[in-house]
Amino acid sequence: MKAxxxxxxxxxxxxxxxxxxxxxxxVYDSLETFAFTPGHTTKSGVHIRDGVDLKRTMFMVIxxxxxxxxxxxxxxxxxxxxxxxEVSVADPLMMAFWDKLLIGAxxxxxxxxxxxxxxxxxxxxxxxxxxxxxxxxYLVSGMLIPLIMPVDVPLWMLALAVAFAVIIAKExxxxxxxxxxxxxxxARAFLFFAYPKQLSGEIWIHEVATSKAGGLLVDGYTGATxxxxxxxTVGKAPTEPAVAGVMDMFAAGGMFSLTxxxxxxxxxSVGETSALAILIGAALLIWTGIGSWKVMSSFxxxxxxxxxxxxxxxxxxxxxxxxxHQVVMGGFMFGMVFMATDPVSAAQTERGKWIYGFxxxxxxxxxxxxxxxxxxxxxxxxxxxxxxxxxIDHYVIQANVSKREKRAEFALxxxxxx
Amino acid sequence: MSRKIxxxxxxxxxxxxxxxxxxxxxxxxxTYAVQPPNYHGIVPKLEVKExxxxxxxxxxxxxxxxxxxxFLSPISGTVKAIVRGEKRRILAVVVESDxxxxxxxLGKINVTEASADEIRGAMLSHGxxxxxxxxxxxxxxNPMDAPRSIHVSGFDSxxxxxxxxxxxRDRMEAFQSGIHAxxxxxxxxxxxxxxxxxxxxxxxxDKVAVTTFEGPHPxxxxxxxxxxxxxxxxxxxxxxxxxxxxxxxxxxxxxGFYTTKRTVSAAGSEHPSPKYFQTNLGCELTALTAGHQGxxxxxxxxxxxxxxxxxxxxxxxxxxxxxxxxxxxxxxKFLLTSGWLSPGLDKFSLSKSYPTWLMPKxxxxxxxxxxxxxxxxxVVTGQYEPxxxxxxxxxxxIKSILANDIDAMEKLGIYEVAPEDFALCxxxxxxxxxVQDIVRDGLDNLKKELG
Numbered sequence: 083m084k085a086x087x088x089x090x091x092x093x094x095x096x097x098x099x100x101x102x103x104x105x106x107x108x109v110y111d112s113l114e115t116f117a118f119t120p121g122h123t124t125k126s127g128v129h130i131r132d133g134v135d136l137k138r139t140m141f142m143v144i145x146x147x148x149x150x151x152x153x154x155x156x157x158x159x160x161x162x163x164x165x166x167x168e169v170s171v172a173d174p175l176m177m178a179f180w181d182k183l184l185i186g187a188x189x190x191x192x193x194x195x196x197x198x199x200x201x202x203x204x205x206x207x208x209x210x211x212x213x214x215x216x217x218x219x220y221l222v223s224g225m226l227i228p229l230i231m232p233v234d235v236p237l238w239m240l241a242l243a244v245a246f247a248v249i250i251a252k253e254x255x256x257x258x259x260x261x262x263x264x265x266x267x268x269a270r271a272f273l274f275f276a277y278p279k280q281l282s283g284e285i286w287i288h289e290v291a292t293s294k295a296g297g298l299l300v301d302g303y304t305g306a307t308x309x310x311x312x313x314x315t316v317g318k319a320p321t322e323p324a325v326a327g328v329m330d331m332f333a334a335g336g337m338f339s340l341t342x343x344x345x346x347x348x349x350x351s352v353g354e355t356s357a358l359a360i361l362i363g364a365a366l367l368i369w370t371g372i373g374s375w376k377v378m379s380s381f382x383x384x385x386x387x388x389x390x391x392x393x394x395x396x397x398x399x400x401x402x403x404x405x406x407h408q409v410v411m412g413g414f415m416f417g418m419v420f421m422a423t424d425p426v427s428a429a430q431t432e433r434g435k436w437i438y439g440f441x442x443x444x445x446x447x448x449x450x451x452x453x454x455x456x457x458x459x460x461x462x463x464x465x466x467x468x469x470x471x472x473x474i475d476h477y478v479i480q481a482n483v484s485k486r487e488k489r490a491e492f493a494l495x496x497x498x499x500x
Numbered sequence: 501m502s503r504k505i506x507x508x509x510x511x512x513x514x515x516x517x518x519x520x521x522x523x524x525x526x527x528x529x530x531t532y533a534v535q536p537p538n539y540h541g542i543v544p545k546l547e548v549k550e551x552x553x554x555x556x557x558x559x560x561x562x563x564x565x566x567x568x569x570x571f572l573s574p575i576s577g578t579v580k581a582i583v584r585g586e587k588r589r590i591l592a593v594v595v596e597s598d599x600x601x602x603x604x605x606l607g608k609i610n611v612t613e614a615s616a617d618e619i620r621g622a623m624l625s626h627g628x629x630x631x632x633x634x635x636x637x638x639x640x641x642n643p644m645d646a647p648r649s650i651h652v653s654g655f656d657s658x659x660x661x662x663x664x665x666x667x668x669r670d671r672m673e674a675f676q677s678g679i680h681a682x683x684x685x686x687x688x689x690x691x692x693x694x695x696x697x698x699x700x701x702x703x704x705x706d707k708v709a710v711t712t713f714e715g716p717h718p719x720x721x722x723x724x725x726x727x728x729x730x731x732x733x734x735x736x737x738x739x740x741x742x743x744x745x746x747x748x749x750x751x752x753x754x755x756g757f758y759t760t761k762r763t764v765s766a767a768g769s770e771h772p773s774p775k776y777f778q779t780n781l782g783c784e785l786t787a788l789t790a791g792h793q794g795x796x797x798x799x800x801x802x803x804x805x806x807x808x809x810x811x812x813x814x815x816x817x818x819x820x821x822x823x824x825x826x827x828x829x830x831x832x833k834f835l836l837t838s839g840w841l842s843p844g845l846d847k848f849s850l851s852k853s854y855p856t857w858l859m860p861k862x863x864x865x866x867x868x869x870x871x872x873x874x875x876x877x878x879v880v881t882g883q884y885e886p887x888x889x890x891x892x893x894x895x896x897x898i899k900s901i902l903a904n905d906i907d908a909m910e911k912l913g914i915y916e917v918a919p920e921d922f923a924l925c926x927x928x929x930x931x932x933x934x935v936q937d938i939v940r941d942g943l944d945n946l947k948k949e950l951g
Contacts, residue, residue, distance in 0.1 A: 087832055115874060118832035119839040123869040127919075127936035128926045129804045129826060130513070134851035135873020137840040139880060139930055142853050217876055259877025259931075370853040374882060425881040430895060432885055479896055483911045486891075490733035497688065 090114050108209045112216040140218040142372050146363035147225050147420065150353040151190075153346060157356065158233045159185035161349050162288040165303040171337075175347075186233075189288055190352055193228035196237050200244040201227070208253045219258030219265075219426075220248065226266035226420055229353025230413065230461075231273075234285040239277060243269040263468045264427045267417075267461050274461070286310075286349040302331075307350045308338040309412045312400050313454035320399045329399055332407065343410045354416040357409075364419040373423040376432065377439040381418040384443025385409045392451055400451050408447050417460035418443065427468040434474040442467045504697065505728045507715030509889040511850055511924055513659045515804065516864040517769040517825070519776055523666060526764075526777040528599070529784035531815075532575050533583075533592040534560055538808075538818035539630045541639030541947070544571070544590050552579045557604035557627070557758035560593045566643060572627035572758045574781040576602040592815065608756040611680040619684045619753070626752050631745040631819065635726060635738045637947050638918035638940075646687035647739040649730055652679075652746055654695040654702055654710075657720030658803035662765035662821050666776055667744050668701060671761075675743070676705055677750025682741065683707040693743075694725035718889065723921045727890050732916045744821055762821060764788055768804070769866040770797045770825035782815050788823045798869045800824040805923035806936070829870025840873065850887065850928045876931040884935075887924035890916065894925055898935060901942030906949050909942055919943070 090113075096103045097110035114120075116137070124131060159182030163169045169177055201224045209216050227244060247269035252261045273281050290305035306314075312332075315325045331337045342348050346356025354360075367373025389405025396402050409415065422428060422442045429438035442463050449459030456462055536544040543564040548554060554573040563569040573595050580596040609622045620643055623629045634641035641647070655664050668675055683691045690709045695702050697712045711729050713719045722740045732738050741749070744763060751759040760781035766788040767774040777788050785799055793812065800807035801817040804824050808817050816823065833839040844854040848865035856865075884894040892913040900908035919936035926935035 087834070117835055117839075119835070119870070119873060121830040121832045122871045122874065123798075123828055123830050124871055125934075126809075127806075127934050128923055129798060129800050129807065129809070129824075129869050130515075130867045130927065131870070131872045131932060132851060132928050132930075133844055133847040133849045133872040134853055134930050135840055135932065136876045136879060136930055137873065138851075138853055141841065215874060217879075219877075219879065257877065259879045371851065372853065372880075426879055428881070430881045431893060432882060435882075475896075479893055479912070482891065482893060482913075486733075486911070486913055489731065490735070493733045493736065500688065 087118055090117070105210065108206055108216060112206075112209075115215065136218045139372055140221045142366065142370050143222045143420075144225055146366040146373070147222075147229065147353070149359035149362040150229060150356065150416070151225070153356045153359040154229060154352040154354075155186035155190045156183050157186065157346055158189055158288055158352060159183055159187075160347065162186075165287045165290055165300055165305070166293050166298045167300045185288065189233050190228065192237060193231055193233075193235070193240060193352065194225065196240050197227045197244050198224040200241045201248050204245060204248045204253070208257065212257075214257075217258030219252075223247070223265040227269045229420075230266060230270050230351045230416065232281065232285040233288050233352055234290075235273070236280070239273060239280065242276075243272045246272045259426055261426055262472075263465055264421050264424045267421055267465055267468075270458075270461055271465060274458070286351075302337065305349065307412065307457070308332070308343065308348055309450060309457035311338070312403065313457045315399045316451075316454040318399075320402075325399050329402075332403060338411070340404075340407050340410065343407060348411075351413065351416075354413045357415045360415045360419050367419065367423065373419065374425070374428070374435050374439075376435040377423045377428055377442075378418055380436045380439030381422050381443035381446075382409060384440040384445075385414055385418070385447050386443075387440075388444045388447035392447070400454075405447075408450075409443075412450065413458055413460040414443075414446055417446065417464050421460075421464050422467070427471065429471040429474045429478075431475045431478040434471070434478045437474050437478075438467055438471055441470070502695075502703075502710040502712055503729065504712045505714070507713055507719040507724065507728070507889045509886055510657075510716035510718050511887050511928075512657070512716045513804075513867075513927070514848060514861075514864045515659045515767075515769065516866045517767045517771055517774045518660055518864070519662070519765045519767045519774040521663075521666060521776070523763065523776040523778055526779040526783065526787040528597060528780075529787045531580055531594050531596050531784060532573075532577075532780065532782040533594045533815035534571055534573070534782050535592045535815065535818055536561065536571070536590050538820075539571075539640045541637070542569075542630065546582065546590070546593070548579050548593070550579050550582055553577075554579060554595060555602040555604050557606055559627070560595070561590070563630075563640075566624070568621070568624040569629050569640075569643065570625055570627050571630055572604075574758070574760050576600050594815075603757050606752070606756050606758060609681070609753040611677045611684075611750065611753050614681075614684065616684045619681050622753055623681070623749070627758050628745075628749045628752055631741055631749070633740045633918075635723065635732050635740065635918070636915040637943050638723075638920075639943075639947075641739050642737075645737045645739075647685060648687065648732075648736045649689035649692055649726075650682045650686055650739045650741065651692045651694070651722050651726050651729075652682075652741055652743050653720050653722040653725055654693045654699060654743055655713075655720045656803075656821070657717035658805055658822075659717070660765060660767035660774075660822065660824055661720070661803055662763060662776065664743055665699065665701065667763040667821070668747060671744075671747040671751070672701060672705075674747040674750035674754070674759075677754050678741075678746035678748070679705060679708050679750070681749055681753055682739075682746065685739075689730065692725070692729055694720070694722070694729075715889070718887075718921060718924060721918075721921055723916065723918050724889050727916055734910060734915055736915075742819065742821065762816065764816065764820075765822045766825075767822065768800075768825035770794075770827055779816070781818060785810060785812065785814050785816060785823060788816065789825060792825060796828050796830075798826045798828050800826065804867075805927060806920045827866065827868040829868030829872075831870075833870065851930070871932050873930075873932055875933065878931050878933060880930045883928050883930060884922075884925035887928055888922070890921065892916065894922065897942075898922075898933075898938050901938050901945075904945060906946060909946060914939075914942055914946060 251268035389408040392401040445463035544561040577598040583592040
């Protein structure tokens with residue numbers, strides 16, 4: 083590898099101050115430090131440093147996302163073939179495996195490419211402007227964003243959302259590590275509010291509108307997600323046939339049965355459908371200590387608690403969906419594992435993480451059921467908790483501060499009496 | 501009856517190059533240096549000029565703030581050089597040894613009967629006071645203060661640190677005298693010694709409260725021990741002293757001759773033969789490193805977490821009891837073989853993204869001085885807390901220091917900490933932030949603000 087490093091060293095002067103390509107220094111620097119951890123040595127303080135750096139940390143998250151990405155890619159093809167009747171639910175899942183993967187890849191890869199292209203482009207621009215090196219934060223955001231998008235989202239919309247999220251949610255606050263809101267969720271929220279029409283209904287299965295127009299669509303496929311279907315039941319009596327029809331889809335053997343929802347054989351955003359694939363990623367994050375198990379577990383408990391409360395109330399059809407079914411549907415699992423655990427926008431104190439996670443999960447289910455206009459309650463709940471996180475931390479720290487103040491007062495009183 | 505405390509947070513960094521238990525008397529070196537920057541917060545005023553003849557125990561300089569606080573020459577000879585740095589700051593007073601052992605008789609003190617003022621005065625004039633540090637601020641103590649308690653750590657838990665059993669083996673009498681002297685200065689509480697449960701050497705001592713500490717580094721840091729026995733509150737002053745210096749204090753006061761023995765752990769993977777050396781304050785490092793040469797080696801006076809970067813021909817720091825030689829890590833590391841994507845079988849990491857935690861606890865690692873990545877914005881949370889055994893929020897305290905918010909620093913507990921207590925946080929930091937420097941700045945700013 084000496085040769086490669088020599089080569090990099092030989093072109094270095096072009097990029098340095100005064101060189102022909104000095105304005106591309108950031109690009110050179112990021113590529114060089116990508117390939118070689120620089121030979122920087124400790125200057126002051128500790129003489130030895132842990133080998134872990136932000137690159138490795140972020141890379142671990144990417145690895146944790148791979149199961150969701152691969153499964154999601156396959157599932158988009160699977161859903162498409164199901165919707166046009168090429169395969170049926172009775173067929174073995176492995177049937178037309180490569181076709182499904184290919185169809186999915188043709189849709190998903192451009193999303194990934196656009197997300198990274200636009201996001202990293204903006205990052206390079208800002209890094210160049212500010213004269214600092216590239217922070218690795220976007221490596222993860224750039225993968226998260228396509229995974230929480232509907233498969234047929236127009237690429238220009240995605241590009242716009244990425245640009246909005248990176249600039250408004252991150253760079254204006256000072257870049258990686260300084261943002262208040264989760265960057266990927268901001269991208270999703272931007273689309274949700276800016277293009278509500280395009281982001282609801284018929285984009286969750288590839289080409290569903292075209293299939294419908296061509297008369298290819300199999301009965302029962304509307305291109306809506308599980309939560310979309312459930313939202314349609316709110317405000318109607320449980321006895322109405324339309325409601326009963328929806329609820330049938332969630333019963334055992336239905337399209338959105340617990341098994342299907344858990345394994346992810348349902349329409350939805352690219353990476354969110356399979357609880358199983360997400361939990362594999364979660365295991366890696368918890369195992370390496372990179373994702374907070376405290377946030378994940380309390381988030382899950384919060385969601386189950388709200389689900390159980392709704393089950394007990396049972397005021398409408400939506401509320402009767404079992405708590406365990408609630409948490410494997412929609413973006414709950416994905417949000418729990420990959421969004422709520424974002425260390426920058428989550429609570430930063432260990433005790434705060436419990437509270438933050440619990441209310442994140444609790445509110446996710448609450449918003450989803452109470453407000454059918456926002457079927458994706460997880461997104462709203464996590465963004466809300468992002469805003470609340472500093473407040474939670476404040477109170478956690480305040481408790482520590484007042485404990486210390488009390489101790490000082492006690493010591494003072496003791497000295498006075500002595 | 502001693503109290504038992506179990507420290508759960510922290511980490512032992514398993515470095516290669518532990519010293520064998522043999523103690524060798526180091527060859528006397530040609531020159532010795534007293535380095536004012538080792539004594540944080542001291543502005544030196546010279547009492548000698550280059551070429552002046554000095555004896556062991558002759559003053560070289562004193563503190564500008566407290567002229568009675570003398571810094572003495574460890575040996576007899578002539579002042580060879582006054583080394584100055586930027587803005588003519590004095591970095592070292594180098595004394596060339598004459599090989600003789602002429603020493604100034606400073607006067608004996610009966611440590612069990614002398615009053616606090618007598619002992620205080622003797623510690624200042626006998627050159628022992630600079631070895632006393634204080635909390636808050638983690639710098640040389642102010643002799644005018646009446647400390648609530650004085651704390652001595654009876655063991656050093658830092659990587660490759662000297663074993664106090666070896667250091668104090670034949671010096672328990674002197675140690676006891678030192679404790680007697682210190683106990684006279686305490687106003688309110690007592691002299692506390694922190695020990696390992698298996699250490700019995702402190703059990704028969706007079707005038708001392710022993711607390712035992714189990715658990716990983718930094719359990720041996722005196723700051724951790726103070727926090728878990730008698731935390732420092734706002735308005736309180738606590739003093740600390742290294743155990744070997746307590747023995748030196750006892751010997752100095754009882755014999756009347758300036759004693760600054762150093763039993764040094766000379767260690768590290770680059771050290772040709774790691775072992776203990778018996779030497780004197782400020783000796784040349786070459787005597788301890790067996791003449792080890794090479795640009796590829798980092799010479800550290802102190803331990804790898806808190807020590808000072810010394811030159812190969814440098815001197816042992818005034819408050820250091822260890823010399824560590826590590827390989828420099830100034831070669832770029834290719835991502836797949838030894839960089840950020842490598843399997844890292846030979847890396848010691850507190851992060852579970854490296855396989856260190858799967859390896860046997862007996863495995864020791866060679867670590868170089870590479871930063872292992874570049875400095876980044878603070879991203880990963882929950883990383884400092886597991887290695888920071890204080891009931892203090894480390895990240896929030898550091899942020900308050902960066903914001904220079906004195907009020908917040910006080911509330912978050914800056915009175916209790918020293919930079920060394922954050923060394924493991926700095927080690928573990930994914931974003932490679934210089935945590936100890938930040939804490940030092942915070943303490944200095946706090947002191948300035950409080951006047």
